Every structure is written in C-alpha cells, then in structure tokens.
Amino acid sequence: MLSSFQGKLVRNGEEKKAVICIEGNIASGKTTCLEYFSKTSNIEVLTEPVSKWRNVRGHNPLALMYQDPARWGITLQTYVQLTMLDRHLSTIVSVYSPVRMMERSIFSAKYIFVENLFKSGKMPEVDYAVLTEWFDWIITNISIPVDLIVYLQTSPQTCHERLKQRCREEEKVIPLEYLESIHQLYEDWLINRTSSPLPAPVLVIPADHDLQKMLSQYEENRDKILAAGY
Template sequence: MYEACEKYGIPRDAIITIAGTVGVGKSTLTKKLAETLDFRTSFEKVDGNPYLEKYYQDFNRWSFHLQIYFLAERFKEQKRMFQYGGGFIQDRSIYEDTAIFAQMNYDNGSMSKEDFDTYNSLFNAMVMTPYFPHPNLIIYLEGDIDEIVGRIGTRGRQMEIDTPVEYWYNLHRRYEDWIENFTSAPVLRLNINEYDLVNDEKSIDYILAKIGRVL
C-alpha cells in the first residue's frame, strides 16, 4: 500500500482535486489516481441532485437553487475529506461554482443580481477564509473544445445532449479564463491529449511524476 506515493513523493494525506469543463475526463482520472495511490475518491453528486435536470430545462428558474445546492454539498464534502485526514482524489472543486457557473448564469441573465450577490456573499463567508481547508493541488484538465463536445455526446447523458452547443463553448472559454487567474491552491495543467488512461497503462506514471514534482 502507498507504493506509488513513496515512488513519486506524493504525501499520503494529500487532497488532490481534478478541475475542468464538462466532458474533459475528470471522473476517469479521479478513479485511476485513487486506485493507483490507494486514496479515497470524492465525486460530484449527479444522481440524486434535485435541481440538475430542472436547471438544464429552465436555466432562469433553477440557476440559483442549483448553485446553492452545490455550494452546500461541496462544503460538506470538503470538511469530510479533511476530517478523514486526507488521502483523497476529488472530482471537481468548489471554486468553479462561483467563478464559472454562477458568474455565467448572471452574465447570461439566468440569475438575478440579487441572487448572484447573495450567492457570492455566502460563498465568500464559507470558502474564502483562512479556516477553509483548501486542497493541496488542483489538476486542471484542458483540451480542444470540439473534442470535448464530442466526448459529451459519446457519454450519452440526455440533459447534456439536449443542451445547445453554444453553452459548452461558452463554458470552455470561461474555464480557460478562470484557471489563468486562480491562486487559491497550486495548479498542475494537463492536456487531455498528453495521456490515454484507457489504452496506455504507462500514462498514469507520467501523470504521477508530474504531480510529485509539484507537491
């Protein structure tokens, strides 16, 4: 156990968060890293989310509800990981909610100024404080938007397939802008064309070596 941690100099209590736009491969990398490092996983809760499908059907009505739900769930999950003593790979960060999704809903007119201000006030009080347990590393997955849109179609979630393609292009651009200015934790950027976890077993070693150099 923990042989990979020792080999690549990765702390056993590290919390590593995978960030990136929808369809970029966060869940696949989360599972593979956790399996190789003997870490636990923390996944974004899609099943059982009472607002997600409603949001894709009506952005204006459900954007605020969805963002508050995600904020509460991610905050509880962040606390849980640190209470366990670390050793987690996390699928999606709490920071993306406000800087990308809430901001996009506000800019698009899907969230009112009052709701946006209320959400940001709550986010700052909960997360942007010295007491919030930030991850040790953010791995940001990036790639060509046309390839990513193809992946979204391939995985077959109907609510995503029915979403206008312009939404995914807008989201991708916002992610790229966000990561350029992100400073709350160390960042490792990985292009999805640099590795192939399905067909190349050595890909995970390439990624672990990069993680070890940052941590």
Template sequence: MNKPLRLAIEGNIGVGKSTLLKTLPLELGENWYPLPERADEDPEFKRLLNEFYADPNKRVDLQAWITNSRIAECKTLRDDSHYIFERSFIGDMIFCHANFMRHERPSGELLGFYYDIMQAARDWPLDGVIYLKAAPQTCYDRILSRSRNAEDGIPMEYIRYLHNCYETHLPEIAENLGIPVITINWEAFQTTDFVAEKLEKFLQSDIYDTTIRKTA
C-alpha cells in the same frame, strides 16, 4: 508527501473528469480516496440539473445545492488521508462566472453567494488542481457519446462558453487562492500512470513549492 493532500480534477463538462477519478487514486498508491460528484446517483442532483438545463434561471438552486453538499462532504474528511475531488469550490466559482457573474450588474444576493463559495475555498483549501484541457468540440462529442439523460440538449454554444470561462477564470482564481494548477492536454485520454507521474513530479517541483509558500 507527508501531509494529507487535497487535490481536485477540473475541466469542462464531458472532458473526462469522472473517468480519470476512477483510476488515479489507485495509481497514486495507498491512502488516496476519490470524491466523485455522484451525478448519476443522487436523485436531487439529477432533478436540479434537469431543471437547470431546462431553465437557466434555476442555476442558483443547482449551484447552492452543489456547494452546500461539498461543504458537508469537506467536514467529514479525515486528517490522515489524501483526497481527489471531482470538481471543487473553484469549479463552483467558474460556474458562477459562466452563469450569473457575467451579468452587467449581478444582484447583491448573487455576489454574496459567490463570496460565500470563495470563503469555503479558503476554509477547505486545495493543495493543487489538475486541469484537463480539451477543445469544446471534443467535450461536446464526449457528452453525446456517453448519453447521460440530464445532459440531453446541452447546446454546443454553452460548452464553448464554459471552456472560455475555464481558460479565463481558473488561472486568476487559483492564483488568488494560492493554489497551483497542472494543465494536462486531454484531447486524447492519457494513461493513468502518465497523469500520476506528471502529478508526482509537479508536487515535488519548485513551482509547486513556491506557490504554496505564498499563502503559508
């Protein structure tokens, strides 16, 4: 891994992305840095998230803030360091599919917003996605157990629907962008060294090399 790498951890709400992000960069070695979404730290994020869960019509405000914050963060990344994102522009696009692209005729504004995110994903490309996969009920149970105030009242139906969106749209978005995906069963939390070993083998595999060469 000579060149600086940009990886993202993706998965449903509650699957365990932030938990893995805390330890994976340390396991991968020197010069790896985590980029959390800081959901528990930023008051503006928490305000918009609370508004979204209370009124789904606020979804564009929330997603626009997340995407713009992600763009600003990408502009600060060093060229000599490796980074792991907690969610990415791909996750933003899946959120769009889950919350407004499913409408029969999305407005021109919404379509334009979606393609702006896609362009950002091309401007700051990922080298790979780690998809943590768990059943909707598992994710829902973890949401209840961690008791984040902003997540109070998330219906099980939404978690199930978002799971289906990840299953459907993550492969097609990643293929369109030429980004390889490694899927890890996260029904039970795996050890960090297990994930690091799978990731390192994957990054050295022919599958990874072939996917990257498609867009080279």
C-alpha cells in the same frame, strides 16, 4: 501555515492530507482520471456528488436548471455549493493515505458555473448576489485547503463529442456554445489567471486524447501529482 515534517504534510501543527482537485470542462474525463488513481495508488478519492444534484428528496435540480436556468440556476447552484462544501469538510476514516483527490471544488462551482450563469444573462443579479454572499462567507470563515489543481485541458469540441456519446438525459440540451463559455472561464481562471483567485498551484494535462493516451499521461504525471502529499 503549510510545512513539511519528516516527509508529511503538516498544517497548523496537525498532520493533514494533501488535497488535489481535478478540474475541467463537462465531460473532460475527470471521473476516468479519479478512477485511474483510485485503482493504482493508495489515495482517498471523492467523486462529485452529481447523483445528489439529480435527486434531492425526489427532485432533479440539474434537469430543472438545464430546462430553465433563469428560474432554477440558483436552486441547483445553492445545492452544489452545499454538497461541495460537505465534500471538502468530510472526514473519511480509510486506510491511511497522505493524499485526497476530489472531482472539482467549491471554487469552480462559483468561479465557473455561477459566473457563467450570471455573465450569460441567465441568472438574475439578486440570485448572483445571494450566492456570492454565501460563497464569500464560506471561504472567509471556513478553511478549505487545496494543495494542487490538476486541470484537464480539452477543446470544447471534444467535450461536445463525449457528451453526445455518454447521453446523460439532463445534458442532451447542452449546445457547443455552453461548453465554449465554460472552457473560456476555465482558461481565464487557470491559464490566463485574469479572473478569480487561484486557491493552489495548477498542473495542466492536455486531455483531448483517447483513453489509452490519457492513461499513459496520468502515469507520466503520477509523481508530480502525488508529490502534493509528501
């Protein structure tokens, strides 16, 4: 049970950090958002373990997944699920801060990326079934609290432009249609609320703007976002 005690978040009688997950399409600007808050507030920031997905014991499951999703989708997504769970459960002893902000979540890994692979016919049904069994077991048996989702809402076209500019080797093969599918899944989950369950309330920030405008929007929304911890 979640309640507020003397301005601090109390969960099951224990003082806990509020967890804010930054969500959005590939290249929607999540890292910039996290960097901004890590520099300007006393919060704990957990970036996405993407470097691990590009190098697990010398293998690159992210690149393999883009080369052949039907073969390697389950490999990448099993590892993503593990690394996201690890992030959710990690205890970092840092300067005391009532707020933890993290990039994406175990929920979007399943509700967006695994769904996308399956729905687009790129993941065999048995792989989807096994991943779903794992996911359901995890969320039934392990507490994964999330207090706020910040959705950086972009158009797929903007993300496509940003992707081309940043030129991450593995992502050169991503077509606009892929970003459109991810976008639609995000919209159905967080805006239309017609697909998977929401683990927390959602704050939407329009994110097609240039850097300067994005930073001023983060500033304008600072209190609303950080209020999750008080």
